[in-house]
Amino acid sequence: MKAELLISLRMSLTVSLLFLLFISGVVAQDGWAVNYNQKSFCALKGSAVTMECTYTYPSGHSVQKAFWTKELVTSGSEPPDLSDDPEYRGRVLYLGDEHSDCTLRFKTVREKDQNKYYFTFITDQPGGKYQGAGGVDLSVTDLQVEVPERVIEGDNITLTCKTTCRLTVTPTFTWYRNGHGLSSSTDQLHLQPVSREDAGRYRCAVLYQNSPEVTLNIRYLQVEVPERVTEGDKVTLTCKTSFSLSDSPTFTWYRNGHRLSSSADQLHLQPVSREDAGRYRCAVLGQNSPEVTLNVRYGPKSVSVTISPSGEIVEGSSVTLTCSSDANPPVEYNWFKGTSLVAKGETYTVNKISSVDSGEYKCKCSNGFIKKYSEALTLNVLCESVL
Structure with missing residues (x-):
C-alpha cells in the first residue's frame, strides 16, 4: 500500500513539474525558455507586424513542431496552431526554425486579431512540450x-x-x-x-x-469697413458674425486697443476725421474679431515753406527751400516761381543764386484728389557790390 502511494505521489509531482515547465516563460533549471523580444505591439489595422522571438531547450531534445497559438494552455493538451486557423491562414507566416528562432509575422492585421499570442514547441522526448508564458499582446487600432x-x-x-x-x-x-x-x-x-x-x-x-x-467649422467675427474713406464722409463699421446670437447682445468696440462707447453691432463715425484712423476690432460673447485698419484719406493741411539759411540772401550763395504738409496719402510737391513750374520734390535748391532768381515762390501739394498751395515766399537776392 505504501509503495502504491509513493508511486502515485511521484507521478503527481512529475505531471505538476511538466505543467509548470510547459507554461513557464523564464529559463528553467534544465534549460527550457522562450524569450519574446517585445511583449506588446500597437499596430494600425492593415499594417504588418513582426513578433521576434527566440527559444531554448535541453540538449538531447529535437524539436518536432514549433508554432504560435492564441490560447494559454492550462493542461497537458496541445493548443491549436495559429496557422491552421481559417481566420489567420495566409496572413501569418512563421519565420522561425526548429532550433532557436521563433519569429512570427502578420502580413496584415485586422481588428479582430487583437489578442495575446504565445509561442509553443514540442520535442521528440517524453514531456518535451513548452509554451512561453506572458505571450505577446497585440493591439489593433484605426485612425x-x-x-x-x-x-x-x-x-x-x-x-x-x-x-x-x-x-x-x-x-x-x-x-x-x-x-x-x-x-x-x-x-x-x-x-x-x-x-x-x-x-x-x-x-x-x-x-x-x-x-x-x-x-x-470656423466661427468668426469680422469688422467690415468701407474700402475708401475720405475725411468728412459718413462712415459705419459693422461687426459681422457667422454664428447665431441671443437677443440684443452687447458688443464692445476697440480702437488701437482702447475701448469705445458703442455697444451695438455698428459703430458710426459721422463725419469721420483723421483722428478716427486706426486699428479696430469688436467683441461679443467673449469672442474677439481680428483687427482691421481704417485708413482715412485727407488732403494737404498745414502747408508751409522754410528757407535755409535764413537771413539775407547774397549772390553766389546756395539757398534751399523746403515744403512740408500733413496729408494722407503723402503728397507730391511742385515748385513755382510766379506761375512757372521750376522744380519737383520736397526741397528746391538754388546753387550760386543771382538777382534773376529773385521773386515769389510757392509749392503745390497734391495727393491725387486734393491740392493746396503754400503762401508765397519772396526771395530778395542782394548784389555783392551793394554789400
Missing part, C-alpha cells in the same frame, strides 16, 4: 481625427490624428483638406492662427490607412 469643438477665427488650434493605443512604430502621416494634401507629416496639424479659409473636410492617413473625414 481618427480629433478637432476642437468650438473654433473661432484667429485661434491657435491643433488637429490630432489619434489612435486607441500608442503605435509601436512611429509612421509618417499625411493630412488632407477637401481631398488635397497638406504639408504636415506628423500626427498633428497646426493651424496657428486659423482662418475661415481653413474650414473644410479633414482626414489623416498612414500609407494605405485613412481616417474618416471630419468637418472643421
Whole structure:
C-alpha cells in the first residue's frame, strides 16, 4: 500500500513539474525558455507586424513542431496552431526554425486579431512540450481625427490624428483638406492662427490607412469697413458674425486697443476725421474679431515753406527751400516761381543764386484728389557790390 502511494505521489509531482515547465516563460533549471523580444505591439489595422522571438531547450531534445497559438494552455493538451486557423491562414507566416528562432509575422492585421499570442514547441522526448508564458499582446487600432469643438477665427488650434493605443512604430502621416494634401507629416496639424479659409473636410492617413473625414467649422467675427474713406464722409463699421446670437447682445468696440462707447453691432463715425484712423476690432460673447485698419484719406493741411539759411540772401550763395504738409496719402510737391513750374520734390535748391532768381515762390501739394498751395515766399537776392 505504501509503495502504491509513493508511486502515485511521484507521478503527481512529475505531471505538476511538466505543467509548470510547459507554461513557464523564464529559463528553467534544465534549460527550457522562450524569450519574446517585445511583449506588446500597437499596430494600425492593415499594417504588418513582426513578433521576434527566440527559444531554448535541453540538449538531447529535437524539436518536432514549433508554432504560435492564441490560447494559454492550462493542461497537458496541445493548443491549436495559429496557422491552421481559417481566420489567420495566409496572413501569418512563421519565420522561425526548429532550433532557436521563433519569429512570427502578420502580413496584415485586422481588428479582430487583437489578442495575446504565445509561442509553443514540442520535442521528440517524453514531456518535451513548452509554451512561453506572458505571450505577446497585440493591439489593433484605426485612425481618427480629433478637432476642437468650438473654433473661432484667429485661434491657435491643433488637429490630432489619434489612435486607441500608442503605435509601436512611429509612421509618417499625411493630412488632407477637401481631398488635397497638406504639408504636415506628423500626427498633428497646426493651424496657428486659423482662418475661415481653413474650414473644410479633414482626414489623416498612414500609407494605405485613412481616417474618416471630419468637418472643421470656423466661427468668426469680422469688422467690415468701407474700402475708401475720405475725411468728412459718413462712415459705419459693422461687426459681422457667422454664428447665431441671443437677443440684443452687447458688443464692445476697440480702437488701437482702447475701448469705445458703442455697444451695438455698428459703430458710426459721422463725419469721420483723421483722428478716427486706426486699428479696430469688436467683441461679443467673449469672442474677439481680428483687427482691421481704417485708413482715412485727407488732403494737404498745414502747408508751409522754410528757407535755409535764413537771413539775407547774397549772390553766389546756395539757398534751399523746403515744403512740408500733413496729408494722407503723402503728397507730391511742385515748385513755382510766379506761375512757372521750376522744380519737383520736397526741397528746391538754388546753387550760386543771382538777382534773376529773385521773386515769389510757392509749392503745390497734391495727393491725387486734393491740392493746396503754400503762401508765397519772396526771395530778395542782394548784389555783392551793394554789400
